[in-house]
Amino acid sequence: MDQTDLRAPTRTAAVRPVTPQQRTARAARNGGEPTLEFADRVPYDAYVHASTLHTLQQPLSTDPGEMSFLMVSQIMELYFGLTCHELRQAQRDLRADRVWEALAPLRRAALHLEGLNAAWRGLRWMTPADFNRFRNLLGEGSGFQSAMYRHLEFLLGLRDPALIRPFRRQEEVYDELRAALDVPSLWDDVIALLARHGHDLPADLLERDVTVEHLPHPSVEAAWVEIYDDGGPQNHLRLLGEALTEVAEQFGDWRWNHVKAVQRTMGAKVGSGGSAGLAWLQRSMARVVFPELWSARTAM
Numbered sequence: 001m002d003q004t005d006l007r008a009p010t011r012t013a014a015v016r017p018v019t020p021q022q023r024t025a026r027a028a029r030n031g032g033e034p035t036l037e038f039a040d041r042v043p044y045d046a047y048v049h050a051s052t053l054h055t056l057q058q059p060l061s062t063d064p065g066e067m068s069f070l071m072v073s074q075i076m077e078l079y080f081g082l083t084c085h086e087l088r089q090a091q092r093d094l095r096a097d098r099v100w101e102a103l104a105p106l107r108r109a110a111l112h113l114e115g116l117n118a119a120w121r122g123l124r125w126m127t128p129a130d131f132n133r134f135r136n137l138l139g140e141g142s143g144f145q146s147a148m149y150r151h152l153e154f155l156l157g158l159r160d161p162a163l164i165r166p167f168r169r170q171e172e173v174y175d176e177l178r179a180a181l182d183v184p185s186l187w188d189d190v191i192a193l194l195a196r197h198g199h200d201l202p203a204d205l206l207e208r209d210v211t212v213e214h215l216p217h218p219s220v221e222a223a224w225v226e227i228y229d230d231g232g233p234q235n236h237l238r239l240l241g242e243a244l245t246e247v248a249e250q251f252g253d254w255r256w257n258h259v260k261a262v263q264r265t266m267g268a269k270v271g272s273g274g275s276a277g278l279a280w281l282q283r284s285m286a287r288v289v290f291p292e293l294w295s296a297r298t299a300m
C-alpha cells in the first residue's frame with residue numbers, strides 16, 4: 001500500500017474500543033456529564049493527533065495574515081489527500097463491476113471537494129498589499145509543487161508526465177507519482193467498465209498508453225448518450241455519470257476559485273513557481289476532466 005493511499009488501520013494503545021453496554025454504563029455513572037478523568041493521554045488526541053497537527057504551522061514572517069495563507073494551504077492539502085482516497089475506492093469498486101457501491105465514494109469525493117472550495121473563503125481578505133507583505137519569503141515555493149494535487153489530477157485523468165519532474169530529488173514522492181502514471185486513471189477505468197457493459201469501444205482506446213492524457217473519443221461520447229437516453233430505474237450507469245459529473249464540476253470550481261484568488265491577490269504578475277502566473281493557469285484550466293461526459297450532453 002503506497003503512502004498516498006488508504007493507510008493500514010492501526011490500533012493506538014490509548015484508544016480502547018468499548019461496547020455499547022460499556023458506553024451506557026459509563027454515561028449512567030457520569031450522571032449526564034462527559035468523562036473528565038483519563039489514565040492516559042485523552043483518546044481524542046490519540047486518534048486525531050490534534051496536538052501533532054497543531055505543531056505543523058511554521059510561518060516565515062510575523063505578518064498576522066500569513067497564518068491563514070499557510071493553514072488554508074494545509075487544509076486544502078488534506079482535502080486533496082482525502083479526495084484521492086475516495087477516488088481510489090471508487091476505482092476498486094468499478095474494476096470489480098460494483099457500480100452501485102462506487103456511487104458512495106464518488107458522492108463523498110464531491111462533498112469533500114465542496115468543503116475544499118469553501119476553504120477559499122479564508123483567503124478572501126487578502127489584497128495584493130497583504131500578500132506582498134510575506135510573498136517574497138515564500139521564495140520559489142508554489143502550490144504547483146503539490147504532489148497530492150498532481151495525484152488528484154492523475155486520478156481524474158489529467159496526465160502530463162512532465163509535471164512530476166520537480167520531485168526528482170524526493171525519491172519516494174517521485175516514485176509514487178511515477179507509479180500513479182503507470183496505472184489507469186478513474187476515467188480509464190470507467191471506459192473499461194462501459195466496454196464490459198457492452199458499449200462499442202475500440203481496442204486501441206481500451207489498450208491505450210495510460211501514462212499520457214486520454215484524448216476525447218467519439219465512441220465514449222456515444223456510449224454516454226446511449227446511457228443517458230435509457231430512463232430505466234436500474235440504469236446505474238446513468239447515476240455513475242451524474243456522480244462523476246459532480247466530481248468534475250466541483251474540481252473545476254476549485255480551479256476557477258484558484259484563478260480568481262490569484263487574480264485578486266497578485267493580478268497578472270509572474271508566479272512564485274516560475275510561470276507566467278495567470279496566463280499559465282488559464283491554459284492549465286483548459287484541460288477538461290471526463291471530457292466526453294460534457295460533450296455528450298450536446299447530443300442528448
Ligand code: HEM
Nearest residue numbers: 073076142143144149261262265271272273274275277284
Ligand atoms: C491567493 C493565494 C495564491 C496565489 C497568489 C497562488 C498563485 C499561483 C500561481 C501563480 C500558480 C502558477 C504556478 C506558479 O507559481 O508559477 C499556482 C499554481 C498552483 N497553486 Fe496556487 N496560489 C494561491 C493559493 C493556493 C492555495 C491555497 C493552494 C492550495 C494548496 C494552491 C495550489 C496550487 C496548485 C495545485 C497549483 C498548480 C495548478 C495547476 O497545475 O494547474 N494555490 N498558484
